[in-house]
Amino acid sequence: MGSTPVVGELLSVGELAPGCTTLEFRAPTLIAGLRPGHALHVVRPESGGFRLRRVAPISRIDLLRGSVEVALQPRIDGGQDALTSLRPGERIDLIGPIGQPVSLNKSTMRLLLIADVEGFAWVRALAFAAASAGISVTLVQEGETAADLPPARLLPEAVEILVATRDGSVGHHGSAADLLADVVLWADQAVVAGGGEIRTAATAAALRRRSPSRSTVRGTPVATRASTGGDRAPWLQVLLSHEIGCGIGACGGCTVTSRSGQVRLCREGPAIDPIGSTSKVGA
Numbered sequence: 006m007g008s009t010p011v012v013g014e015l016l017s018v019g020e021l022a023p024g025c026t027t028l029e030f031r032a033p034t035l036i037a038g039l040r041p042g043h044a045l046h047v048v049r050p051e052s053g054g055f056r057l058r059r060v061a062p063i064s065r066i067d068l069l070r071g072s073v074e075v076a077l078q079p080r081i082d083g084g085q086d087a088l089t090s091l092r093p094g095e096r097i098d099l100i101g102p103i104g105q106p107v108s109l110n111k112s113t114m115r116l117l118l119i120a121d122v123e124g125f126a127w128v129r130a131l132a133f134a135a136a137s138a139g140i141s142v143t144l145v146q147e148g149e150t151a152a153d154l155p156p157a158r159l160l161p162e163a164v165e166i167l168v169a170t171r172d173g174s175v176g177h178h179g180s181a182a183d184l185l186a187d188v189v190l191w192a193d194q195a196v197v198a199g200g201g202e203i204r205t206a207a208t209a210a211a212l213r214r215r216s217p218s219r220s221t222v223r224g225t226p227v228a229t230r231a232s233t234g235g236d237r238a239p240w241l242q243v244l245l246s247h248e249i250g251c252g253i254g255a256c257g258g259c260t261v262t263s264r265s266g267q268v269r270l271c272r273e274g275p276a277i278d279p280i281g282s283t284s285k286v287g288a
């Protein structure tokens with residue numbers, strides 16, 4: 006994990022969804038080491054000698070532009086994020102990568118992503134990387150209402166998007182959990198980024214997927230795949246976000262408790278296996 010700041014020039018300010026601002030930085034020396042699942046520390050000097058440091062998930066990596074896009078997560082206290090006032094051309098410090106990348110097995114050809122509106126920022130870069138590698142990607146996207154949802158144009162056209170809204174304004178009327186039954190059996194691996202309810206639903210679906218009674222999905226026979234050799238990543242990975250902290254594993258501020266012990270999201274995370282018995286064990 007890098008800890009030396011790299012100066013990034015702000016190229017553009019965008020939005021993934023209402024209230025979720027993105028910042029695209031030109032940082033060619035940084036992007037070679039970035040992967041989906043990583044985050045960056047975005048550092049800005051403030052008055053009084055303070056330095057604002059925010060953990061921001063990487064939502065897009067553009068090798069041709071030499072740029073990385075990060076997403077500013079809504080502040081826990083609901084306040085205005087000073088980083089949203091940055092203007093193109095400004096140069097600020099970036100530190101990272103923070104955490105470990107999402108692990109995809111070599112044999113994975115069908116990837117399921119499950120996200121709420123905030124979680125979309127964590128899975129967008131993964132959708133691009135997987136689709137460009139020829140992996141079939143389905144995103145189950147949940148939101149309160151249609152106006153909250155990230156627009157489909159923010160993903161590659163090849164990505165299948167299943168939408169659930171709580172008010173039924175678009176897609177399925179209900180929760181993402183209602184849409185999981187078939188796609189959980191279809192997928193070789195799954196990644197979930199979202200609040201407690203969506204994580205619980207994904208974990209429950211993953212446990213059901215282990216059931217020997219399952220046999221077909223979407224008309225195709227399904228076999229249980231054993232993890233062997235280079236296929237050691239868990240079937241389900243949960244991405245847990247954190248907002249602030251040292252980012253180097255020293256302060257303990259991002260630690261969560263798992264069945265196998267303490268996990269620092271900035272070092273061993275943010276991807277957690279919530280049900281497996283491999284190296285990362287669920288919170």
Ligand code: FES
Nearest residue numbers: 250251252257271
């Ligand atoms: S932010 Fe992870 S240990 Fe400090």
